[in-house]
Amino acid sequence: MTAPGLEAALCAEARERHFREPKVVKGGVTVQGGWPEVWRANLELRGASRVLARIAEFRAMHVAQLDKRSHKVAWGEVLRADVPFSVEAACKASRIYHEGAAAQRITKAIQDTVGAPVSKDAEVVVKARIDDDLCTISIDTSGESLHKRGHKQAVAKAPMRENLAALFLRQCGFDGSEPVVDPMCGSGTFVIEAAEIAAGLKPGRSRRFAFEQLATFDSPAWSRLRGNPEKREPSVRFFGSDRDAGAVAMSRANAERAGVAALTVFKQQAISDLTPPDGPGLVIVNPPYGTRIGDRKQLNALYRALGQTLLARFSGWRVGVITNEVPLAEATGLPFAPPGEPVSHGGLRVRLFLTPPLG
Numbered sequence: 001m002t003a004p005g006l007e008a009a010l011c012a013e014a015r016e017r018h019f020r021e022p023k024v025v026k027g028g029v030t031v032q033g034g035w036p037e038v039w040r041a042n043l044e045l046r047g048a049s050r051v052l053a054r055i056a057e058f059r060a061m062h063v064a065q066l067d068k069r070s071h072k073v074a075w076g077e078v079l080r081a082d083v084p085f086s087v088e089a090a091c092k093a094s095r096i097y098h099e100g101a102a103a104q105r106i107t108k109a110i111q112d113t114v115g116a117p118v119s120k121d122a123e124v125v126v127k128a129r130i131d132d133d134l135c136t137i138s139i140d141t142s143g144e145s146l147h148k149r150g151h152k153q154a155v156a157k158a159p160m161r162e163n164l165a166a167l168f169l170r171q172c173g174f175d176g177s178e179p180v181v182d183p184m185c186g187s188g189t190f191v192i193e194a195a196e197i198a199a200g201l202k203p204g205r206s207r208r209f210a211f212e213q214l215a216t217f218d219s220p221a222w223s224r225l226r227g228n229p230e231k232r233e234p235s236v237r238f239f240g241s242d243r244d245a246g247a248v249a250m251s252r253a254n255a256e257r258a259g260v261a262a263l264t265v266f267k268q269q270a271i272s273d274l275t276p277p278d279g280p281g282l283v284i285v286n287p288p289y290g291t292r293i294g295d296r297k298q299l300n301a302l303y304r305a306l307g308q309t310l311l312a313r314f315s316g317w318r319v320g321v322i323t324n325e326v327p328l329a330e331a332t333g334l335p336f337a338p339p340g341e342p343v344s345h346g347g348l349r350v351r352l353f354l355t356p357p358l359g
Contacts, residue, residue, distance in 0.1 A: 006164070035053070046193070049146055055138065055139060056074075061095050081114050083116060093131060127139070143209055146203070151257040171352055180194040183274045195255070200231060205226065238264050243268065285319075320355075334358075
């Protein structure tokens with residue numbers, strides 16, 4: 001799964017990581033494979049928000065049929081009797097329309113066949129989707145959302161989620177071989193993601209996953225898959241700055257925990273003081289968005305100052321700006337190509353505006 005609007009970018013990542021038969025679907029990408037591939041998807045896919053493993057699919061026209069066919073699912077091959085679980089159901093365009101009743105029937109089937117305890121706070125979540133009378137049963141194998149890498153403790157106001165940052169970097173053409181500058185870095189998400197990509201670090205290396213609580217989990221095989229991280233030493237560095245000293249301190253702490261402090265440079269400075277490192281490369285920025293009419297004049301001035309600085313000093317660099325309003329992007333005066341698809345971020349629909357190399 002990923003944010004709608006970024007499915008194609010996630011599909012390209014899955015293809016690059018050699019997952020079998022990646023295919024774009026609404027809100028995500030499907031791939032083929034067994035449980036080791038499920039583990040690997042959680043470990044390696046930077047753009048995914050979570051990984052669902054499909055374990056059963058059948059037609060159900062009414063709840064009695066759902067009950068009967070749910071009892072035939074081989075729950076014991078996937079779920080453990082000693083691990084709590086919960087069931088979430090979603091119904092769309094189906095004769096079974098009561099989601100609570102559907103979840104109850106599936107819960108009973110699991111308890112009857114496995115005997116596992118039910119808990120609303122369970123890490124193991126069974127997801128049932130009934131769409132046009134077709135019931136698809138999946139297990140959420142991730143647990144916490146995959147944007148929580150496990151090494152970022154400090155976050156700024158309205159932070160960019162790591163999985164979105166990774167896919168926006170991909171859409172900008174970033175492959176780890178060029179420097180990245182974020183002049184409004186917040187808690188350092190873009191800079192740290194770029195450094196991790198360049199260093200070849202796996203995004204899930206610092207956290208645990210819900211699949212570790214399943215009957216299908218093989219601890220020795222998982223240990224071999226995770227292996228010892230072979231960190232590359234990129235020849236470029238990654239730069240973040242912010243007017244807020246607290247944001248800069250957060251970024252440095254987060255980079256240290258992520259193991260990329262040596263690859264990153266963070267400093268406190270205003271946009272007007274921004275100068276390019278050796279390049280060219282990519283400038284990527286997630287500036288403030290307008291949430292109140294009274295902000296408009298101040299925000300226009302901020303975007304205009306950003307554009308003037310980049311046009312004057314960053315010749316040869318590409319610029320990616322994520323914002324929710326076309327007029328704000330236009331206020332920069334930068335030569336953006338038509339923007340990408342809208343993506344949900346922080347309750348707003350944002351787009352990536354990207355330039356060719358600046359003249």
